[in-house]
Structures are given as structure tokens and as C-alpha cells.
Amino acid sequence: MESFLRLKDAERKVFRATFQDGLWDVFIGCVVLQLAVSPLLSTRLGDFWSSAVFLPFYALVFGIIWLVRKSVVAPRLGSVRFGPARKTRLKKFTIIMLAVNLVAFLAGMVFAIRADVSSGLMYVVLFGFIVLVLFSTAAYFLECVRFFVYGVLFVLSFVVGEWLFAQHSVRHHGFPITFGLTSGIIITVGLVHFVRLLRRYPIPVVEPGSEEPAP
Amino acid sequence: MSKPSNDKVELHPLVGIDPVIHAPARLMTMTYLYVVESTDFIFLMRMTGLTWGSLSTHLSKLESAGYVHIEKTFKGKKPHTVIRLTDQGRKAFRAYKTNLKQVLDDLPD
Numbered sequence: 452m453e454s455f456l457r458l459k460d461a462e463r464k465v466f467r468a469t470f471q472d473g474l475w476d477v478f479i480g481c482v483v484l485q486l487a488v489s490p491l492l493s494t495r496l497g498d499f500w501s502s503a504v505f506l507p508f509y510a511l512v513f514g515i516i517w518l519v520r521k522s523v524v525a526p527r528l529g530s531v532r533f534g535p536a537r538k539t540r541l542k543k544f545t546i547i548m549l550a551v552n553l554v555a556f557l558a559g560m561v562f563a564i565r566a567d568v569s570s571g572l573m574y575v576v577l578f579g580f581i582v583l584v585l586f587s588t589a590a591y592f593l594e595c596v597r598f599f600v601y602g603v604l605f606v607l608s609f610v611v612g613e614w615l616f617a618q619h620s621v622r623h624h625g626f627p628i629t630f631g632l633t634s635g636i637i638i639t640v641g642l643v644h645f646v647r648l649l650r651r652y653p654i655p656v657v658e659p660g661s662e663e664p665a666p
Numbered sequence: 667m668s669k670p671s672n673d674k675v676e677l678h679p680l681v682g683i684d685p686v687i688h689a690p691a692r693l694m695t696m697t698y699l700y701v702v703e704s705t706d707f708i709f710l711m712r713m714t715g716l717t718w719g720s721l722s723t724h725l726s727k728l729e730s731a732g733y734v735h736i737e738k739t740f741k742g743k744k745p746h747t748v749i750r751l752t753d754q755g756r757k758a759f760r761a762y763k764t765n766l767k768q769v770l771d772d773l774p775d
Binding site: 458461462464465468526527528529530531532533534535652655656 | 711
């Protein structure tokens with residue numbers, strides 16, 4: 452009886468249920484995929500366009516995820532509006548993420564201007580740290596531990612890629628290999644969650660004789 | 667008028683336990699509704715683990731008591747039922763929690 456009254460646990464369960472579909476994982480995996488593919492494209496398209504071509508790709512992935520959530524996930528899992536405490540927490544999360552992204556952008560600008568500093572270990576350490584902060588913040592506020600693991604994988608991709616480049620002169624700093632692997636792992640985890648949700652929650656059928664809750 | 671005996675005094679808060687909320691299925695339903703702003707029928711069904719018919723019946727009882735507001739709309743051509751606790755429902759749940767805690771705390775180990 453008492454377990455029903457653990458309101459924090461109940462609220463946490465409700466919030467975590469919204470991450471069961473694994474679709475955010477797929478989106479993050481696709482973002483990481485850019486870091487694997489854009490170095491390969493940069494030789495033909497240049498640095499700017501090799502990244503810019505991914506904007507419509509993100510929009511496409513986001514659109515597909517929105518459609519899947521609406522037509523596949525919602526009929527199975529339903530939908531919820533969170534209470535005021537959770538909304539405040541999500542607002543804090545948004546503000547912190549914006550601030551960290553702004554810092555990352557400014558740091559990137561500084562390093563781009565002072566190109567002598569932007570090479571080597573310093574670059575890897577700083578951006579690795581920023582990425583880890585981003586993913587850790589997401590893991591903490593969204594109460595989703597696997598986002599922290601993704602952050603660690605992201606940083607490892609960076610470090611191992613640089614190591615491959617330094618030790619074995621692997622092309623494109625080894626990023627197509629390391630970020631390709633990381634992206635594959637993240638997308639696979641997302642798809643596993645998604646398939647698990649489809650199996651666990653088939654579209655509900657109204658029981659014969661039960662009162663139809665909707666008009 | 668004689669004084670009530672000690673055991674009656676100790677168990678007195680039980681009188682305040684709301685029987686509408688006290689049924690496990692309805693208590694679970696009220697708990698989930700208490701921690702959110704609103705939810706649709708399917709999400710509540712998934713969270714509570716109740717069947718469609720069972721949840722529907724319990725919600726009808728809670729609605730009759732004035733504890734929940736059920737809004738029936740359409741999303742495109744599909745029916746969509748949104749459920750939220752009323753102010754009265756929130757007050758009743760808080761009172762229920764306080765009373766039950768008092769009863770349990772007063773029990774000897």
C-alpha cells in the first residue's frame with residue numbers, strides 16, 4: 452500500500468516512460484553520424500558544405516521521428532502532460548543546454564581565430580569536456596543514464612580518433628571509423644528500445660462489454 | 667456520556683480514510699493523476715497496468731465522486747480521452763495520504 456504513495460517514484464516512472472521508445476537515441480545517433488560522414492565529404496564539398504548538407508538530413512530524421520511518434524508510439528503508449536515540478540526542471544535543462552552550447556560556440560570561434568592553439572591535445576580536451584558536460588546534463592535532467600554513456604562514447608571517439616591519426620596516420624583523424632562505430636551503437640540501442648516497446652505494448656483493443664471511454 | 671476507549675481513539679483517523687480512493691486500483695490511478703497535469707486513457711492504462719474495462723469502471727467511480735474530470739475529444743477521426751484530477755480530487759488525495767500516514771504511524775511495531 453505504501454508503495455503507491457511514493458509520489459516521486461510515480462512521477463519518475465511517468466517521465467521515464469516517455470523515453471521508452473528509443474527515438475531520441477536514434478536522433479542522437481544520426482547527429483553523431485554526421486561527424487563520421489562529413490570528413491569523407493569534405494574532400495569534395497569543402498568543410499562548410501560537408502556539414503551544411505546535414506541540415507536537411509536532420510530535418511528529415513526529425514520529421515520521420517515525429518511521424519513515428521504520432522502514428523506508432525502514441526496509439527500504443529498514450530500521452531501525458533507533466534506536472535509543474537517537472538516542467539520547471541525541463542525549463543532549467545533547456546537554459547543550461549543553451550548556455551553550454553553558447554560557450555561551446557564561443558570557444559570554437561576563439562580556436563578558429565587562434566589556429567595555433569586549436570591543434571592537438573588542448574582541442575581534444577576542451578571539446579571533449581564540453582561534450583561530456585552536455586551529455587551529463589541531459590542524463591541528469593532527463594533521468595536517462597544511457598545519455599551519459601553516449602557522452603563517454605562520444606569523447607572516446609574523439610580521443611581514439613586523434614590517437615589513430617597520431618600513431619597510424621589514419622585519414623580524417625580516424626573520425627569516420629570511431630564516430631561511425633559510436634553512431635552505430637547509439638542507433639542500435641534506440642532501435643532495440645523501439646522494437647521492445649512495439650512488442651510490449653500492442654495497440655489496445657477494447658474489451659467486449661467494457662464501457663467505451665471515448666465517444 | 668462515557669469517554670471513548672483507547673483503541674477507538676487510536677483508530678479514529680481510519681474514519682477519515684476515503685473509501686472511494688482506498689481501493690488499490692483507484693489509489694494507483696489517483697497517484698498517477700496526482701503527479702501529472704493530465705494524461706490520456708491509454709497512458710494511464712499503461713502506467714497502472716489495469717485493463718481497459720477495469721480502468722474505465724474505476725474512472726467512472728472517481729468521476730462520480732467529483733475527483734476526476736474526463737474530457738472526451740477527437741484526434742482526427744479517432745476518439746481521445748483526457749483525464750485530470752479536479753481540485754476536489756487533489757484535496758481528497760492529500761487528505762487521504764495524511765490520514766493513512768497517521769494511522770500507519772500510530773500502529774505499534
